[in-house]
Amino acid sequence: MAVRERAKRQQETDLVEMAWDPITRIVGSLGIYTKIDFKQKRVAECYSTSSIFRGYSIFMKGKDPRDAHFITSRICGICGDNHATCSVYAQNMAYGVRPPHLAEWIINLGEAAEYMFDHNIFQENLVGVDFCEKMVSETNPGVLEQANHTEAPNAGAHGYRTIGDIMRSLNPLEGEFYREALQVSRTTREMFCLMEGRHVHPSTLYPGGVGTVATIQLFTDYLTRLMRYVEFMKRVVPMHDDLFDFFYEALPGYDQVGLRRTLLGCWGSFQDPAHCDFTYENMTDWGRKMFVTPGIVVDGKLVTTDLVDINLGIRILLGSSYYEDWVGKEVFVKKDALGNPVDERHPWNQHTIPKPQKRDFDNNYSWVMSPRWFDGNDHLALDTGGGPLARLWATALAGLVDTGYTKATGQSVQINLPKTMSKPEVTFEWKIPKYGSNTIERNRARTYFQAYAAASALHFMDKALEEIRAGHTKTWTPFKVPDEANSCGFTEAAA
Secondary structure (H helix, E strand, C coil): CHHHHHHHHHHHHCEEEEEECCCCCCCCCEEEEEEEECCCCEEEEEEEEECCCCCHHHHCCCCCHHHHHHHHHHHCCCCHHHHHHHHHHHHHHHHCCCCCHHHHHHHHHHHHHHHHHHHHHHHHHCHHHHHCHHHHHHHCHHHHHHHHCCECCCHHHHCCCEHHHHHHHCCCCCCHHHHHHHHHHHHHHHHHHHHHCCCCCCCCEECCEECCCCCHHHHHHHHHHHHHHHHHHHHHHHHHHHHHHHHHHHCCCHHHCCCECCEEEECCECCCCCCCCCCCCCHHHHHCCCCECCEEEECCEEEECCHHHHHHCEEEECCCECECCCCCCCCCCCECCCCCECCCCCHHHCCCCECCCCCCCCCCCECCCEEEEECCCCEECCECCCHHHHHHHHHHHHCCCECCCEEECCCEEEEEECCCCCCCCEEEEEECCCCCECHHHHHHHHHHHHHHHHHHHHHHHHHHHHHHHCCCCCCECCCCCCCCCCCCCCCCCCC
């Protein structure tokens, strides 16, 4: 009876099954399986899967912990350095080592370059395809016609007279802006390599600091590339604002695309070496000094900026994954260094027990578990994959960051870019979006965070050069590996 009723409903609504597996614009292990009601213009069912078993928590056992960052960076061929940096932060805490200030500024410069690289190539060469002339002409020809007759409000800043001109510039391999962005991504990779040796798996990043030889020439080479990127951003931000705002106007209801409850998790990024000692006991304080503020945002409201609370709230649930439960097995950490109880589903207490099986959408269908954040009542599925939105939203509401180049106001983030070769100084302001967390605003945040990363890098450059000129050229602190330690590290993956 239930089967007949389901078939009847499916016939009435004309559900169409569609699948994309693998999705090749990103690492090729993601699959999406859906049922779409085209009459109602809605997705009735959707499942995301991962077909790859990674197993790092298993084969890291028994390894020398000093190699952890070299190994775990291989989790991803796109943001491997973010994984390496997170591992190094955790090792610093475990070994009780505090890197020299200059080393932290070098790491910050490297990570800023990674954000600039990733967001640029993702936005212009992957996401931009969805908004380019060729795509829109096939999917919404009427929208393209409207774009061709719509003046771009910020044409004076980016050089494209109409929205249609912007779309043509984004055509894959042929578009002017598409090709320019590819060249810019090369420059940002060079910037990263100057600081951390190799992209995307750093070769000069270690617990205790870096192996980078710090010279004025090194920072000059980075700065010349950075200033070209800053000039580039003075075109990119207004261009994307014009493009995204047009889609809201041309397609009523587009604000509903990708709209979900605003549940955001930001782990923070860019340490301030004047405050960060990598001790768990002081993590609340030095976490709030990060140049991207950690925070949990629930329904648009900032719940906490305390990294200790954020850490203790993390839960790893099985969800629909191919693993056995570990409840009742050994609990590795019962209390943290501050005496707070640690849940058995916290990552510190996770047991990874693979259980391969056939994909079953009514039961288990993925090699990915279900990370959640527990707010005391509910296990919240925080949006961190749209990382730039979470970063800017948490930083804006916290109102803690003020470097001169960047400032969090409590409702927005101001980004001040200095004069460049052919453009005057510019101030951009990212504001908390009225539409909430949807596809357009996640894309817009990625654009603004490119400018934020560039502005932050200017601050880090100033600080690094201060260290060099003061004769503080040491970039590594010796340490001893203890027999036993418990630690954590937090930073953002580029996403």
